[in-house]
Amino acid sequence: MKRSIQMIIVFLIMTSLLFFLNRFWSDKITFYTSIVTTLMVIFVGLVIFMENRHPSSTMAWIMILALFPVTGFIFYVLFGQNYYKRRVYGRKGEQDARAFLGIHAHRNDHAWEQFNEDQQLIFRLAQNVAHSPISLHTYTRILSNGDETFDTIIEELHKAEHHIHMEYYIYRNDCIGKEIQQILIEKAKLGVEVRFLYDAVGSYQLAESFLQEMRQVGIETYAFNDVKLPFFSSTVNYRNHRKIIVIDGKVGFTGGLNVGDEYLSRSKTFGFWRDTHMMLKGDAVRMLQFIFLQDWFHTTKQRLANPDYWSPQLLDVPDDGAVQIIASGPDNEFRTIKNLIFAMMTSAKKSIWITSPYFIPDEDIVTALKVAALSGVDVKILFPAKPDRWIPFFASHSYFPTLMEAGVEVYEYQKGFMHSKILIVDGNMATIGTANMDMRSYHLNFEVNAFLYGTESTQTLVSDFKEDLTESTIIEMDWVKKKSYPKRFLESAARLLSPML
Incomplete structure (x- = not known):
């Protein structure tokens, strides 16, 4: 934050100087404004250039600064700096790695023989970049949509005896939010330890009175990356997008649903919510x-x-393939989830099926999908027909034409809003979790995904994907070519911002 405030102060001093010059030498203000603006763009541009970012990200920032110097400068201070990520999250990554080595030091490579070579390759990559063990003794169950998800969560919360740990990006003070809150309060009164972690930006509407009601019975509540000065802090850009519940260390939940009535299809704006x-x-x-x-x-x-x-003491569960829980975020230099997804795509022999509400891939993912489609792999992308946010929606559409030309099929989900985040490869490997197929999930957010290898849940995801296709329409190339020029311009402009979305 200190560096952000310093840059803001420099900007305010320069602005004040311009006003002073305007008052006494108004005929020269254009000249001085041009000089100051040029120096400001050159200074920030050099900083970005020396950070050795991806070329697309570097060019996007430089173009924004050149076209909109003042706005671009402020936007860079808020969202563009890597300093905070390196200083704070680098330290967090080191702490996580040390904690992992002290607690999960075992490997079970000998059990990999039952899996094919492609799956073993993913195992090795995951253990090397994420240090995550492969579990051969985990039961998984896919929960489709809000009713099944929250009914199951509430049922398991009522069974808690020792502790409940909850971590959410969005938690709302509405009907379902209050219902779960009351269960947590009830359990806390019975002596169950309850800890509640929420994202400071995603849950910014969560009232202090709502949290105080929980604290009064001993529930510990904290905001992840609390933002004291939202317009003067680069921390606002690094969000905890994870959705995690752990009950007594034996039962866990993760996936695409936050806690809010819209996830139960109670929103008039979105109607049916598919998740x-x-x-x-x-x-x-x-x-x-x-x-x-x-x-x-x-x-x-x-x-x-x-x-x-x-x-x-874990529950005795039947063997069902393999499961890996993978965390990713700005504290991990290897872009763990993105690299695992890339490896899965490049290993595909038959099919790559993707469901994501936001599709803003980087060049690696685009190339992997195009090469797979050109090689005869069945590549399908399932995307919502109507958006919840317009800029990512337009940016996503800008990627579709080049993919479709390579043979990728793109479908729009018509029944409601599609929010599932799923990748299925060859019908026997899949990942489900919180990460969207976009640059924000790959580079900025804290995410968590479950990777499934040969499990019954993988087959459930396959069946659900096929069912979702029946509620979808394919995008035809003729429709893409007939788009109006203003719409194409909006899509291209949104794509220009994609490295920062």
């Missing part, structure tokens, strides 16, 4: 617990060393 969540029982819940406790430590500086959190 996917997942429940886990068994060994892989430990990794969800690990991610929560590390985020808790980052936020509160409280190290929870109770073995009941880290290594509880």
Whole structure:
């Protein structure tokens, strides 16, 4: 924050100087304005250039600064700096790695023989870049849409005996939010330890009175990356997009649904809300617990060393393929989830099926999809027909023509708003979680995904994808070519901003 404030102060001094010059030498103001603006663009441009970002991101920032110097400068101060990420999240990444080595030091490479070579390649990559163990003793169940998801969550919350850990990007003070809150309060009164972590930006509408009601019964509530001065802090750009529930260290939940009435299709704006969540029982819940406790430590500086959190007596569950829980964020230099998704795509022999509400891929993902489609792989993208945010919606559409020319099929979901975040490869590997198929999820947000190999849940995702296609229409190339020039311009302009979205 200190560096952001310093840059803002420099900007205000320069602006004040311009007003002073305008008052006494108004005939020369254009000249001085031009000089100051040029120097400001050159200075920030050099800073961006020396950071060795991706060329597309570098060019996007420089063009924004050149076209809109004042607005671009402020936007860079708020959203563009890498300083905070390197200083704070680099330290968090090191802490997470040390904690992982102390708790999950085992590997089970000998059990990989039952999986094919492509799956074993993903295993090795995940263990090397994410240090995440492969679980062969985890039960998973796909939860389709809000009713099934929240009914199951509420049922499991009522069973809690020792602790409940919750971490959400968006948590609303509405009907479903209050219902879950009352369960947490009831459990806290019975002696269950309840910890509640929410994102400061995603849940900015959460009233202090709502949180105080929880604190009064002993529930610990904290905001992740709390933003004290939203217009003067680069922390606003790094958000915790994770959705995690861990109950007694034995049952876990993650997926696409936040807590809000719209996820139960109660929104007049969106109508039916199509989404996917997942429940886990068994060994892989430990990794969800690990991610929560590390985020808790980052936020509160409280190290929870109770073995009941880290290594509880797990439920006896039948073997069902393999499961990996993968965390990714600005604290990980390897872009873990993105690289695993890329590896899955490049290993595809038959099919790549994608569902995402936001589709703003980087060049690696675009190339992987085009090469796969040109090689005869069945590549399908399922995307919402109506947006919740217009700029990402237009940016997403700018990527479709070149993919369609390579043979990728793009479908628009017509029944309601599509919010599921799923990738299925060859019908036997899949990932489900919080990460969208966009640059923000790959580079800026804290995300968590479950990777499934040969599980029954993978087949459920395959069936659900086929069912969703029946509620969708394919985008035809003729329709793309007939788009008006103003709409094409909007899509191209939105795409220009895509490295920053």
